[in-house]
Amino acid sequence: MKKADKHKKILAAAIHVFGEKGFYNARISDIAKEAKVADGTIYLYFNNKHDILLTLFEEEIGKLIVQIKGAIAEEKDPRKMLKIFAHNHMKLVIEKKELAEVLQMELRQSSAPIKQYRNTSFADYINIISDIIHMGQEIKVFRSNLMPGVIKRAFFGALDEMSRLWILAPDNTYSMTECAEQITNIFLHGIVPAESH
Amino acid sequence: MKKADKHKKILAAAIHVFGEKGFYNARISDIAKEAKVADGTIYLYFNNKHDILLTLFEEEIGKLIVQIKGAIAEEKDPRKMLKIFAHNHMKLVIEKKELAEVLQMELRQSSAPIKQYRNTSFADYINIISDIIHMGQEIKVFRSNLMPGVIKRAFFGALDEMSRLWILAPDNTYSMTECAEQITNIFLHGIVPAESH
DNA sequence: TACTAAAATGAATGGTTATTCATTATTTAG
């Protein structure tokens, strides 16, 4: 097995174990067992336990950004782009449930190295939203008195909190597709009926 | 000092220490030092480290619920109630920064005892939102094709994600008052201008 | 004040686990 493959294998195992038990309750030996390598082998590929988590953030969020940017690229209408973003986000949560769990749990930790990733990969991810908002404001399909920096966090936060429900109880009455639809609808048109605006 | 006072003192210290270092990096001796008691004393008031966290959830979220319900009680218009909720939530984050940090970090952990609190105190808190939505749908000031169970999570998630920015960097350009205002506005009226609905 | 019960103390214990490194296995090259 090539070096890069083992690197991947260990990261995949880490996603599984961190997702299941959380970073602090996960043992290196759990990850080693899951990856079918010896405990010591992990230290040939990563400096320490934290390094595994940070590498995971960097590499996996990077992939998500590429994925979601690709999905949006063909669309020109910012309103539809927002909808595509929402659906894609939910799709990723479902397809990569364990990764989603790790990100939801560990990206909230406010230790110094985590803060760093809030400022790089993760920021890039939610800046996709503010780019869409900007675009919409330029061509006047979005109100320009709303701050993109607020909207991006609000929209992401809404999707994220909703997806948490599915992660905690996947057999839920709400389908994530329906949720993505409703959340986009709320953000675009509000919960107040059109005639009363 | 009365028993109840020492209980409070230890909990206050725990909020401080958990908020600063996170639950897993916090040592019992840190909490003891902060509360100015001996390590062993903590075990006269709490069963173990986890028990401190759970007690903290239960008691503190309980207070928040009372506080925010009081703030809303006088208002009849669900649109305004939503606004009051948002402002109050942000106010609580600012006034109880350390508690907010603990809740944001630890309520995301998906270990069994945490899941329990997602289902009790915390659920009560965000159900305040869905109650408002229901009310608004009854009197037709809110669209009834949107699910309260989705809106409550979306609204809370939006506020929560926005407040995280302030917690990580309190000297921020966005005022939390302005954010509460904008988020409520987005949820009520959408980001699309009124004429294009 | 003296005695007893309750509360508080903090050093010692014991379990846990990230990390290391001497040893073994595998790969590469001549």
Added chain:
DNA sequence: CTAAATAATGAATAACCATTCATTTTAGTA
């Protein structure tokens, strides 16, 4: 095929820290 070099192993190490409990201090009472 043989010998170096490279990679992998997993038992041993070395903290670390939650929890306990024998001892001391404080509070209550008569």
